[in-house]
Amino acid sequence: MPEPAGRGAGLAVRGLTVRFGGAVAVDGLDLDVPRGRITGLIGPNGAGKTTTFNACTGLTRPSEGMVSLDGHDITVAPPQQRARLGLGRTFQRMKLFESSSVGTNVALGREALMAGGNPWRHLRQPRRDRRAIAAAAAEALALCGISPLADVPVADLSTGQRRLVELARVVAGGFSLLLLDEPSSGLDVSETDDFGRVLEQLVGERGVGILLVEHDMRLVMSVCAWLHVIDFGRPIFQGTAEETQGSATVQAAYLGAVA
Ligand SMILES: Nc1ncnc2c1ncn2[C@@H]1O[C@H](COP(=O)(O)OP(=O)(O)OP(=O)(O)O)[C@@H](O)[C@H]1O
Ligand SMILES: [Mg+2]
Numbered sequence: 001m002p003e004p005a006g007r008g009a010g011l012a013v014r015g016l017t018v019r020f021g022g023a024v025a026v027d028g029l030d031l032d033v034p035r036g037r038i039t040g041l042i043g044p045n046g047a048g049k050t051t052t053f054n055a056c057t058g059l060t061r062p063s064e065g066m067v068s069l070d071g072h073d074i075t076v077a078p079p080q081q082r083a084r085l086g087l088g089r090t091f092q093r094m095k096l097f098e099s100s101s102v103g104t105n106v107a108l109g110r111e112a113l114m115a116g117g118n119p120w121r122h123l124r125q126p127r128r129d130r131r132a133i134a135a136a137a138a139e140a141l142a143l144c145g146i147s148p149l150a151d152v153p154v155a156d157l158s159t160g161q162r163r164l165v166e167l168a169r170v171v172a173g174g175f176s177l178l179l180l181d182e183p184s185s186g187l188d189v190s191e192t193d194d195f196g197r198v199l200e201q202l203v204g205e206r207g208v209g210i211l212l213v214e215h216d217m218r219l220v221m222s223v224c225a226w227l228h229v230i231d232f233g234r235p236i237f238q239g240t241a242e243e244t245q246g247s248a249t250v251q252a253a254y255l256g257a258v259a
Helices: 049-057 079-084 102-115 119-123 127-143 159-172 189-206 217-223 241-246 248-258
Strands: 007-020 023-035 038-042 064-069 087-089 177-181 209-213 226-231 234-239
Touching (some): 023 064, 102 159, 189 209
């Protein structure tokens, strides 16, 4: 079935194929991540979801196919250039600085982007840069509902709070397209619901586009406007949450196992 158009061009993946030696991790995937909605990418363990993310963000070079952002071909662009064009991501395994405060961790999301490839600018930040970083961090903390934790060291946080810090850090980057790889893993039901509301707010208030990889079907089905399902690297279904849940193909390949 044809995919309905979203707001803004966003991220487009066409015929993406990634091989590791003789193994095919992603096999001819087409994907659209427009702004203004949450698009889900789901499938069993090892289906190729993280590999797809890595190809989109420049950590893995596709064997075939194309990745574009707002019509710009970024298939072989370095990660920093993609970030400057508005593409941000989180990692499946969290990388937070344990001994630093929540506020410092979140500010890094903006700082790294502003410093770019210029180490001198990183060392000698102009005052206006410092102000912009502080403002972006404060806004991201507020949006993610963790402003009261700003001065707490990350080492003292619960898993749920860490997940929100990780999200706030990428939000502070000011990206217009976010790729989130299992952002809610380890959260309990009520934390996951809160997390989903933050994602919806990001899309509703800031108009960002989100590509969400997640095994928590409760979250996926409640926030995603459109879902892509892959299995062994191959696209097997796309549709709304309702259509996806009703698909016998998806039930057999994936949902039957996680439900
Ligand atoms: N760097 C690599 N070298 C070789 N094989 C890899 C590499 N990265 C991933 N793979 C393989 O590619 C396939 C897809 O892995 P990927 O991590 O993308 O799956 P996934 O859908 O993210 O799984 P999960 O739900 O467990 O996170 C797997 O068979 C994996 O073993
Ligand atoms: Mg993965």
